[in-house]
Amino acid sequence: MKLAYWPGCVSRGFTTELHGSMALVADRLGIELVELDRANCCGAGVIAEHNQELADTLNARTFALAQQTGLAMMNICSTCQGAQSECQQRLDADSAYRAHINEALSGQGLEYVKGKDGFTNKNFLWLLVEDYGLDKLAEKVVRPLSGLRVGPFYGCYVVRPKERLGYGEHPERDLYLEKVIETLGGEVVSYDGARKCCGFPVITMNRETSLRQAGTHVGDALDAGADCLVTPCPLCHLNLDMQQPEAAKIVNRELGLAVLHLPQLVGLALGAEPKQLGMGKHIASTDWVEERLARSRVPA
């Protein structure tokens, strides 16, 4: 499997462990990634709230770069997925608008063509379940995550709005994290916040609201008995992990729950060491995850 790969800004910024673990996991899964190193930021919804045409053109450029490779495109960020899908929906909806946007790209020898070679842009989670296949993933598991109780945290941008995000064709996209956790041998923890908002988009504008959201979800997962959370979104990771000590102050309780990036969780089951997966870089300690896994491996 060979893919045009858009890692996004945050995976090369404040969550380099995501970028690194994705490379490692892709290698072990036999997925070849062709990085789109000339592509630009998706705008994270912020550029679209400034100038919709600007956001649409920037993402049309990224799609056009991916289409040049002739490969399907993969991202590793719920926010990239949501922001790019939003622009793609508009680009695909109207031929005159698409032509207008492509006008801005023509000077660069680029063009976004609707549906070219069955073009798709999927995040790693969707791709893993729909294209790679959970059966094949199960075959690659060398160290099942037995006894590890994992709370899924999706990130709004891959859950809503359903119509835009292809739920008509793939109605179970908001259950994939649970499926992956089970495939890797872990236990799914059900809690209130799995499909709610981490609060990150308003961290600058309304810090308290933002951190209350993050702190509440982490607290709920702890109360439900989670050993860790897993998320396909690095922006959620910033609020749930990097800001966790600050969120704890706002919700006025002790937290301390490891938050793993999706490729890290997959990597653990594929036999990679926590250090190789950059888990030491997290703010909320991941020691308990390692201890839990070590314990369950001791023969009874």
Next chain:
Amino acid sequence: MATYTLKVRRYQPESGEGPYWEEFDVELDPSLSVLDGLLQARDRDDGSLSVRCSCRAAICGSCGMKINGQSGLGCKTQIGEAHTQANRRPKESSAAPGRGLNGGSISDSSAVAGAEEAAPIVVEPMGNMPVIKDLITDMESTHWEKIRRVTPWLLPHGDPPEREYVVEPQSMIDITQSMACIQCGACVSSCLSMEADPEFVGPAALAKAYRFVGDPRDAETKERLHDLGEDPHGIYDCTHCFSCIDACPKGVAPMDQIMRLRRKASEEGIEDPNSGHAHEIAFVKIIEKKGTLDEAMLPQESFAPGIKGKLKPSKRGIGELFKALPTVFRAMRTGKARLKFVPGLHRKLPGGAQDEVKAIYRHAEKHREELNIYIQGDEDLEPEPDETEAEEIAAEEGTP
């Protein structure tokens, strides 16, 4: 005909007891609605089961409720579909502690399907509002108060014209989407910002505000934008969670209307106390300069804008930057992002790609075209299966 179980969150204030769950078995055609099921339960099992409803045709907006955790209208949700939704959740680990009624949140949206027994359809009153009785919420204290907050009527200047107002039909098209609102409150019920900040003006009221901001007859557009931009719980308090878009039974997409308000406020250059406008401008300018996000630059430029000219920090900005310091130190300690906290070190895109991004900026800032796919768009987004098939056959046969 099929049998369905409705698990209803009940609350009878006169009993002096707290809320509780009660299950009702109903028998009806899968194409009928959850509201039909509730009315049958009221008819056959318990006349005290309280629900507000009137038209049963998604027009009056009375029967807002949560079905399997999803806010919407009881009369627009087919009971067969709701049953399917309730039973598609994967099996929960058996050791997970249950969430009781006394633990604050009693949301049971993640009702679990056992392997043997079908899960019930979970019906709750709307969220973010006080419950009066069973499924009836107090719309007045939250929804209507917030609607009134945005001055939901036209404010034209000068004497009214002798006959009717004359406007270009084209200029009214953009607000048809927000005009479709039936005031059911489903978006308010689903709002995740309001869940964390009850003072947030909220999706229904802000969508209504855009209905007047976008109306060419209204003369107080700027005042409205200042009012909603400068309110710390106004347009910059929305957290982009898209919940209201999925909750709305009429396709109003309130969040899209909030983004339209932000674009209008931005064009007016309105400075808000939340640094929402500064954050937006900082983000846009960083991508123009670097192509990808310089994360250290973003908070600095949001709170102390200085890309053009000298640093201009506000008092709140300095405070916010200080609040961010512990997070910075923690991240440096784990090696998460040592040098990345130095603003400006971030590299721009390689090999002339940055110039391509800049060219896009020049083109887009000149046009600022907006496509509202509620009203525009000449192509089917999801082709009917037959259509795809027909196209494939045509392609195979080589027909033009």
